[in-house]
Amino acid sequence: MPVIAPMPAARPARVPNQCPAAEEAAAAGTTVDHLTETYRTHYRSLLGLAALLLDDTASCEDVVQEAFIRVHSARKRVREPEKTLAYLRQTVVNLSRSALRRRILGLKLLSKPMPDMASAEEGAYDQLERDSLIKAMKGLQRRQREVLVLRYFADMTEAQVAETLGISLGSVKAYGSRGIAALRIAMEAQA
Numbered sequence: 407m408p409v410i411a412p413m414p415a416a417r418p419a420r421v422p423n424q425c426p427a428a429e430e431a432a433a434a435g436t437t438v439d440h441l442t443e444t445y446r447t448h449y450r451s452l453l454g455l456a457a458l459l460l461d462d463t464a465s466c467e468d469v470v471q472e473a474f475i476r477v478h479s480a481r482k483r484v485r486e487p488e489k490t491l492a493y494l495r496q497t498v499v500n501l502s503r504s505a506l507r508r509r510i511l512g513l514k515l516l517s518k519p520m521p522d523m524a525s526a527e528e529g530a531y532d533q534l535e536r537d538s539l540i541k542a543m544k545g546l547q548r549r550q551r552e553v554l555v556l557r558y559f560a561d562m563t564e565a566q567v568a569e570t571l572g573i574s575l576g577s578v579k580a581y582g583s584r585g586i587a588a589l590r591i592a593m594e595a596q597a
Contacts, residue, residue, distance in 0.1 A: 441478055444490050451560065452498050458555045459502035469505060473497040495560070496570045499552060542592035550585030553578055 449470065456466035473494050477484065484490050543551055549571070556567045557578070568578045 438478070438481075440487055440490065441474070441481060444494065445474055448491055448494065452494060455495065455555065455560050456498050456502055458559055459499065459552070460505060465505055469498055469501040472501055492566065492569055495556070495562075496572070499556075499570060538593060538596045539589075542589050542596065545592050546585050546588055547581075549573075549577075550581045550588065553581040554585045554589070557582055 452470045452473065453466055456469045457463070460466050460469065476497055477490065477494055484493055543554070546554070552571060553567055556562050556570060557564065562570065564575055564578045564582070568575045571578070573581075
């Protein structure tokens with residue numbers, strides 16, 4: 407679904423110290439057309455990223471749509487077109503974290519079901535846990551899981567992962583190697 411934006415306001419007056427070429431280059435990443443093209447090109451990959459961090463399709467779609475809305479609202483701050491996708495990925499990761507926090511809080515506030523009564527959520531959760539890889543991934547630390555998902559599912563470089571998560575390149579390497587080692591141990595233990 408294309409992003410719909412209001413009609414642009416009149417162009418603001420140019421600051422005297424800023425050259426027109428620099429002003430046009432800064433505006434390149436802020437156009438609605440660029441954001442619409444980014445939506446068409448990368449919606450599925452961002453949806454896949456959200457799916458690895460969340461557990462239901464509706465929440466994933468909501469998170470990705472909200473990410474595009476937020477980037478659209480803040481498009482004047484994105485100066486370079488190549489940073490739009492990185493900003494979207496970071497927004498998807500942050501919104502996924504927030505969604506999980508809200509769920510955890512909601513689960514804590516819900517009353518406990520009777521012991522002999524299984525809820526629908528428990529049945530869905532049991533079905534997801536049958537897959538050994540998902541089970542092993544859930545056992546990882548949050549940062550390790552995020553680094554592995556971004557690095558190997560989203561096929562990002564270590565530098566892109568560092569930029570998306572706001573951590574150093576060394577931290578990405580450390581979380582990645584520790585996460586793979588922990589996955590290997592967990593998978594061997596389940597076998």
